[in-house]
Amino acid sequence: xxxxxxxxxxxxxxxxxxxxxxxxxxxxxxxxxxxxxxxxxxxxxxxxxxxxxxxxxxxxxxxxxxxxxxxxxxxxxxxxxxxxxxxxxxxxxxxxxxxxxxxxxxxxxxxxxxxxxxxxxxxxxxxxxxxxxxxxxxxxxxxxxxxxxxxxxxxxxxxxxxxxxxxxxxxxxxxxxxxxxxxxxxxxxxxxxxxxxxxxxxxxxxxxxxxxxxxxxxxxxxxxxxxxxxxxxxxxxxxxxxxxxxxxxxxxxxxxxxxxxxxxxxxxxxxxxxxxxxxxxxxxxxxxxxxxxxxxxxxxxxxxxxxxxxxxxxxxxxxxxxxxxxxxxxxxxxxxxxxxxxxxxxxxxxxxxxxxxxxxxxxxxxxxxxxxxxxxxxxxxxxxxxxxxxxxxxxxxxxxxxxxxxxxxxxxxxxxxxxxxxxxxxxxxxxxxxxxxxxxxxxxxxxxxxxxxxxxxxxxxxxxxxxxxxxxxxxxxxxxxxxxxxxxxxxxxxxxxxxxxxxxxxxxxxxxxxxxxxxxxxxxxxxxxxxxxxxxxxxxxxxxxxxxxxxxxxxxxxxxxxxxxxxxxxxxxxxxxxxxxxxxxxxxxxxxxxxxxxxxxxxxxxxxxxxxxxxxxxxxxxxxxxxxxxxxxxxxxxxxxxxxxxxxxxxxxxxxxxxxxxxxxxxxxxxxxxxxxxxxxxxxxxxxxxxxxxxxxxxxxxxxxxxxxxxxxxxxxxxxxxxxxxxxxxxxxxxxxxxxxxxxxxxxxxxxxxxxxxxxxxxxxxxxxxxxxxxxxxxxxxxxxxxxxxxxxxxxxxxxxxxxxxxxxxxxxxxxxxxxxxxxxxxxxxxxxxxxxxxxxxxxxxxxxxxxxxxxxxxxxxxxxxxxxxxxxxxxxxxxxxxxxxxxx
Amino acid sequence: xxxxxxxxxxxxxxxxxxxxxxxxxxxxxxxxxxxxxxxxxxxxxxxxxxxxxxxxxxxxxxxxxxxxxxxxxxxxxxxxxxxxxxxxxxxxxxxxxxxxxxxxxxxxxx
Numbered sequence: 001x002x003x004x005x006x007x008x009x010x011x012x013x014x015x016x017x018x019x020x021x022x023x024x025x026x027x028x029x030x031x032x033x034x035x036x037x038x039x040x041x042x043x044x045x046x047x048x049x050x051x052x053x054x055x056x057x058x059x060x061x062x063x064x065x066x067x068x069x070x071x072x073x074x075x076x077x078x079x080x081x082x083x084x085x086x087x088x089x090x091x092x093x094x095x096x097x098x099x100x101x102x103x104x105x106x107x108x109x110x111x112x113x114x115x116x117x118x119x120x121x122x123x124x125x126x127x128x129x130x131x132x133x134x135x136x137x138x139x140x141x142x143x144x145x146x147x148x149x150x151x152x153x154x155x156x157x158x159x160x161x162x163x164x165x166x167x168x169x170x171x172x173x174x175x176x177x178x179x180x181x182x183x184x185x186x187x188x189x190x191x192x193x194x195x196x197x198x199x200x201x202x203x204x205x206x207x208x209x210x211x212x213x214x215x216x217x218x219x220x221x222x223x224x225x226x227x228x229x230x231x232x233x234x235x236x237x238x239x240x241x242x243x244x245x246x247x248x249x250x251x252x253x254x255x256x257x258x259x260x261x262x263x264x265x266x267x268x269x270x271x272x273x274x275x276x277x278x279x280x281x282x283x284x285x286x287x288x289x290x291x292x293x294x295x296x297x298x299x300x301x302x303x304x305x306x307x308x309x310x311x312x313x314x315x316x317x318x319x320x321x322x323x324x325x326x327x328x329x330x331x332x333x334x335x336x337x338x339x340x341x342x343x344x345x346x347x348x349x350x351x352x353x354x355x356x357x358x359x360x361x362x363x364x365x366x367x368x369x370x371x372x373x374x375x376x377x378x379x380x381x382x383x384x385x386x387x388x389x390x391x392x393x394x395x396x397x398x399x400x401x402x403x404x405x406x407x408x409x410x411x412x413x414x415x416x417x418x419x420x421x422x423x424x425x426x427x428x429x430x431x432x433x434x435x436x437x438x439x440x441x442x443x444x445x446x447x448x449x450x451x452x453x454x455x456x457x458x459x460x461x462x463x464x465x466x467x468x469x470x471x472x473x474x475x476x477x478x479x480x481x482x483x484x485x486x487x488x489x490x491x492x493x494x495x496x497x498x499x500x501x502x503x504x505x506x507x508x509x510x511x512x513x514x515x516x517x518x519x520x521x522x523x524x525x526x527x528x529x530x531x532x533x534x535x536x537x538x539x540x541x542x543x544x545x546x547x548x549x550x551x552x553x554x555x556x557x558x559x560x561x562x563x564x565x566x567x568x569x570x571x572x573x574x575x576x577x578x579x580x581x582x583x584x585x586x587x588x589x590x591x592x593x594x595x596x597x598x599x600x601x602x603x604x605x606x607x608x609x610x611x612x613x614x615x616x617x618x619x620x621x622x623x624x625x626x627x628x629x630x631x632x633x634x635x636x637x638x639x640x641x642x643x644x645x646x647x648x649x650x651x652x653x654x655x656x657x658x659x660x661x662x663x664x665x666x667x668x669x670x671x672x673x674x675x676x677x678x679x680x681x682x683x684x685x686x687x688x689x690x691x692x693x694x695x696x697x698x699x700x701x702x703x704x705x706x707x708x709x710x711x712x713x714x715x716x717x718x719x720x721x722x723x724x725x726x727x728x729x730x731x732x733x734x735x736x737x738x739x740x741x742x743x744x745x746x747x748x749x750x751x752x753x754x755x756x757x758x759x760x761x762x763x764x765x766x767x768x769x770x771x772x773x774x775x776x777x778x779x780x781x782x783x784x785x786x787x788x789x790x791x792x793x794x795x796x797x798x799x800x801x802x803x804x805x806x807x808x809x810x811x812x813x814x815x816x817x818x819x820x821x822x823x824x825x826x827x828x829x830x831x832x833x834x835x836x837x838x839x840x841x842x843x844x845x846x847x848x849x850x851x852x853x854x855x856x857x858x859x860x861x862x863x864x865x866x867x868x869x870x871x872x873x874x875x876x877x878x879x880x881x882x883x884x885x886x887x888x889x
Numbered sequence: 890x891x892x893x894x895x896x897x898x899x900x901x902x903x904x905x906x907x908x909x910x911x912x913x914x915x916x917x918x919x920x921x922x923x924x925x926x927x928x929x930x931x932x933x934x935x936x937x938x939x940x941x942x943x944x945x946x947x948x949x950x951x952x953x954x955x956x957x958x959x960x961x962x963x964x965x966x967x968x969x970x971x972x973x974x975x976x977x978x979x980x981x982x983x984x985x986x987x988x989x990x991x992x993x994x995x996x997x998x999x
Contacts (some may be wrong), residue, residue: 027917027966028940030959034918037961403950403973 078404082411089412096384099781100377101420104466106774107373108424111462113431114366118359120432121269122345128264130202131305136312137347138169138302143336144613148348150298152333153279153291155326156194159304159339162322165315167305168200172267175285177250177556179274181235187745188231188274190249191266192285192300195278198226198258200305201267207232208243208258215278219290222280225249226258228265231274249277251558252284267303269347270355287555287713288598295333296601301349304341316341336614358764361841365524365771368517370462372778374469375510377420379782381413381474382507383789406475413474417467424466425459507789508822511782515826516833518772518779519863523834524841525772526855528765531846536755538847541689542591543631544754548727549590550747551715552735557742564712567738571716572623574734578727581720586623586706590715591630591691591750592757597701603674604662617658618691618699619675621706621714627653627686629719630750637669637684645707653684658700673702680704693757695846717750724749776862780870787819787874799883808879815878819871820864827863831856902934902942904985907970907978910952916965917943943968951977 032053039049090097124132140149151159156171163169171194179188191197195216198205205226215222225247227236236242246253254277266273279300283290291297306315323338342348345356392405552571554564568586575584589595597618609615626632627639635656644651652673659668659682671682688698706714720727728747735742755762791798798811806814838850848855909915909923920943921934946952951974957967970978 023966024940024944026964030916030963030965031918031936033963034959034961034965 078407079411082408083415085408086412086415090415093384096380097416099785100380100416100470101423103373103376103380103778103781104417104420104470105423105427106778107370108421108459108462108466109427109431110771110774111366111370112424112428112459113434114359114362116428116432118363122356122359125269125344126201126264126267128201128203128261132344134167134306134308135344136304136306136315136341137344137349138304138339138341139348140298141338141340142614143338148340149337150300150349151302151339152295152298153282153300154293154295155298155334155339156300156302158326159319159322162325163318165307165310165318167307168196169302169304170194170197170200170267171279171300171302172197173282173300174268174271174273177285178553179231179235180248186235189271190225190275190277190285191268191273192279192282193276195280197276198260203261203264205258206261207240208256210258211278216280218280219292220252220281220284222278223249223252223254223284224257224278225254226260226276227256228260228272228274229262230272232259235274249275250284250556252281254281268301268349287711295330298337312341312343355763357842358767361524361764362767362771364837364840365521365768368521369771369775369778370465372514372517372775372782374466375514376778376782376785377416377466378469378472379507379510379514380785381470382510383785409474410471413471414467416474417463417470420466420470421463424462428459507786511779511786511822512826512829514775514779514782515823515863515867516830518775519827519830519859520834520837521768521772521775522862523831523856523859524838525765525768526858527838527841527845527848527850527852528768530852530855531848532762532765534847535694538694540591540694540754541632541687542750544749544751546719546721547630547750548718548720548722548724548747549593549715549750549753550718550728550731550744551590551713552742552744553713554742555713557739559712561710561712564714565710568623568714570738571734574737575716575718575731578720578730578734580722580726581718583625583629584716584718585626585629586714587626587630587717588621588706588711588714590717590753591689592693592753593715593746595715597691600675605672605674605679607662617702619652619702619704620691621709621711622703623706623714626703626717629717631719632689633687634684635687636667637682639684640703640705642707644705648708650678650680650704650708651683652680652702652704653686654682654702655686655698655700656688657698658702659685661700675704694754716744724752776866780866783819783822783867783870784873786822787815787871788877790818791815791874791878795881798878798881799885802881802883811878811881812875815875816868816871819867819875823864823867827860830863831860834859901985902938903946904978904981905932905934906939906942906946906968907951907974907981910968910970910974911978914955914957914967914969916957916959916967918965919959920968946974950974 032050035053036046036050039052040046044052126132126135129135138151140151140155142149150173151171153171156169159166160169173192175190175192177188177190179186193211195211195213198210204210206229208226210226211222211224215224227242232238232242236245239245242256242259245256247256248254260276265271266276277285279292282292286299291299304315306312319339319341323334326334327337395405554567559567572584572586575581589597597620599616599618602615602617604615607615622640624640624642624644627634634653637653640651640653652675654668654673662668662673663671668682668685672679673682674680686703688701690696691699691701716731718727718731722730724747728744731744731747735744798814801811801814834856835851841850905924906920909920909927915923917939921936921939924932924934943952943954947954947968951971952968953971954966954968956964959965
């Protein structure tokens with residue numbers, strides 16, 4: 001591009017002023033010298049000759065200055081002129097400008113926002129942590145399953161002691177409590193963390209200190225807490241003397257020793273933690289018992305920092321060796337167990353596991369939107385370039401220089417994309433934390449935090465793509481102008497054929513690409529909507545209608561088992577007596593809630609496990625009437641009764657999968673299994689149900705009576721025709737009557753509880769619907785622009801057709817059919833692309849094939865409808881053409 | 890710059906420079922000489938406006954400059970017409986002849 005080069009060289013000229021000046025001076029000096037020589041030749045004395053030459057030349061310095069100014073101002077002046085003119089052109093066709101800028105803004109903005117989510121959540125989730133690049137997620141594995149486990153605390157200590165390739169290990173377990181400050185009591189989320197937590201992360205508390213090494217050890221020995229900056233500000237009003245004050249957490253008085261920095265929310269992505277306590281306090285916060293010396297309890301999530309230069313493979317090899325040693329040393333608890341590390345963005349726990357597939361898809365989708373936006377702007381510019389051909393030709397005819405026209409178009413394109421880029425960056429800035437807003441789940445008292453980070457590289461890339469494509473197409477009219485046959489172009493304007501010429505073919509291709517891309521997005525959205533509907537309508541194995549769940553936090557209120565038993569006895573009696581309540585039951589874990597089921601190694605009478613199988617299953621402690629209340633049918637035997645208590649023989653109920661696995665072909669009733677050294681007799685078989693999510697596979701599961709296996713922390717399951725709110729109010733009243741310090745938490749319908757677990761799917765649907773809608777909108781604009789233009793270009797043809805007797809309906813059909821042809825081609829290609837691409841959605845789809853005909857059909861209908869609407873306006877305009885005027889021009 | 894007697898019709902200097910370069914590259918003084926010589930001493934190019942005009946033309950890409958050696962062995966900047974400049978010259982010449990023809994007609998009248 002020699003023109004660009006000369007333009008740039010002049011820009012550089014500004015900065016190389018002194019060199020040019022020197023050259024100029026030299027040149028003028030030559031001139032004077034030559035004149036002097038000539039004067040000498042004419043017979044003057046050298047001195048005289050020189051003076052004469054200087055006189056002849058005029059004032060040297062002044063001339064230099066004039067020349068210099070001229071050189072600089074020519075281009076600066078033209079540039080300003082171009083900007084002014086460009087701005088005027090943009091203002092003169094506001095529709096075009098607004099559309100183009102909007103398209104680019106959406107494209108740049110969404111891309112940058114999505115990448116900022118990915119950056120913030122998956123790649124660099126902890127802005128304050130040093131060396132995130134060496135940080136990995138650490139978790140336990142079990143032979144024969146791909147499911148990830150937590151770590152056992154003694155194993156964690158052994159890892160710390162025996163590894164050489166790791167700089168440090170930390171562990172972190174999410175926990176919750178009721179934080180009462182003054183008269184305000186609220187749920188608070190916290191972390192039980194290893195004592196080295198803050199040091200290893202390199203996070204320095206803004207006030208006070210982190211934990212000392214000895215504070216991690218000793219059963220309940222160190223009631224100290226670090227609180228988050230937000231908690232400090234919000235709950236303690238930023239009290240500058242907070243360090244050393246005490247706070248009751250789960251019934252134990254803790255000393256506040258530190259305040260974390262403002263931007264540190266903990267290492268559990270998705271949640272913003274309120275406080276941290278050292279591992280020594282585990283028992284205080286965990287209603288399922290003391291676990292610090294139990295290798296069988298894999299309850300805590302780990303992270304590790306690799307030493308500089310160590311690869312993940314090397315580190316993994318070392319972990320395998322350590323796991324092998326532990327298996328030998330502690331076969332009872334560690335047989336078949338190992339460790340695995342993964343990059344942070346593959347963290348199996350916390351929000352990352354939920355969000356990474358969604359974000360992956362969203363990235364692709366946002367990129368599609370960017371492509372569509374670019375295609376669209378290109379299209380608009382092309383359309384305009386043809387409209388402006390007349391202007392360009394006219395100006396050329398009037399003597400404008402081509403270079404000047406190119407420069408002007410270039411400036412216009414630049415102006416357009418720079419405005420759009422600025423807008424896009426603003427959009428991205430607003431949206432960087434918007435993921436929280438589209439998140440469908442809100443849990444009272446829990447702050448959801450998705451860190452968003454604007455990455456300048458991503459911004460630069462998006463902006464570059466947009467500016468690049470804009471400039472490319474902005475220059476088209478100039479290129480055309482360069483080989484325009486003036487008289488021909490001036491005459492032939494407005495006499496094209498509908499769907500003619502090569503240039504309009506390029507535009508058709510652009511539209512076609514847009515339609516195809518949008519189709520893919522809409523089909524994807526359709527699939528997600530279908531899975532969501534499937535999920536909503538699929539039967540979890542219990543009845544979600546007319547069931548309300550709730551809980552009361554006796555554990556953190558300091559209830560001991562004896563007192564808790566009495567409380568539950570009384571409250572159940574009161575609940576059952578409420579009007580409209582049919583039945584009520586206790587359950588330690590409410591289905592689909594965030595609490596974790598108990599799990600234990602089992603011994604099953606008459607079942608010899610293969611050598612490396614550790615027989616284990618999850619179970620729940622439930623009260624009498626549980627099955628009838630929640631609506632899980634008992635297929636054989638009986639449900640738990642009131643007298644299945646401490647005085648009765650230990651009993652259990654298994655699910656169908658468990659019965660079929662361990663007693664195939666036999667009646668499971670009357671068989672025995674041993675849990676935690678206690679033999680229980682099976683008295684019933686319950687129908688399979690979903691326990692955590694609807695996505696899970698049927699697994700062995702059993703129930704034990706809560707009266708025989710008492711825990712302090714229990715939930716309520718209440719069957720009633722009343723609404724959750726009505727129940728909540730009544731429940732709050734009854735609980736308050738028993739103990740004024742207690743309040744029910746999380747009283748919601750079981751349906752809502754279930755819906756919360758389809759979180760990832762709903763987030764994906766929301767995001768995809770937003771992006772799909774944008775894509776559709778952009779594609780519609782593209783289609784509209786192409787057709788409008790082709791109508792305006794073929795005025796003559798349409799007028800002629802009219803004059804020859806074509807009716808409005810014929811013209812309508814002619815134009816619309818062209819639009820439909822474009823759309824159909826795009827849809828066909830889009831469908832082919834979608835068939836391959838939707839497979840990538842994998843586990844976000846639930847009981848829906850990635851090639852679901854209904855979703856594809858829906859996408860087809862939506863696309864066609866939108867296309868028809870986009871075609872209609874230009875088609876209608878075609879019918880309004882006045883044949884007389886059309887033919888005269 | 891006081892001008893008692895304008896040597897040139899305003900706006901024609903550029904065209905004259907281009908014309909002077911039509912057949913061979915020249916340096917600044919040679920251009921001035923050439924115009925003076927062809928016009929049989931009617932037109933004098935003021936040195937003070939010559940160089941600004943040259944830089945302007947160069948910036949517009951109609952002429953390019955390179956250092957060379959003059960007849961009497963002096964280093965001088967030589968200007969050369971580019972193809973764009975050639976076209977420009979043709980356009981301006983045509984423009985000029987149309988205008989002068991028009992002026993002639995007007996003056997010839999009555």
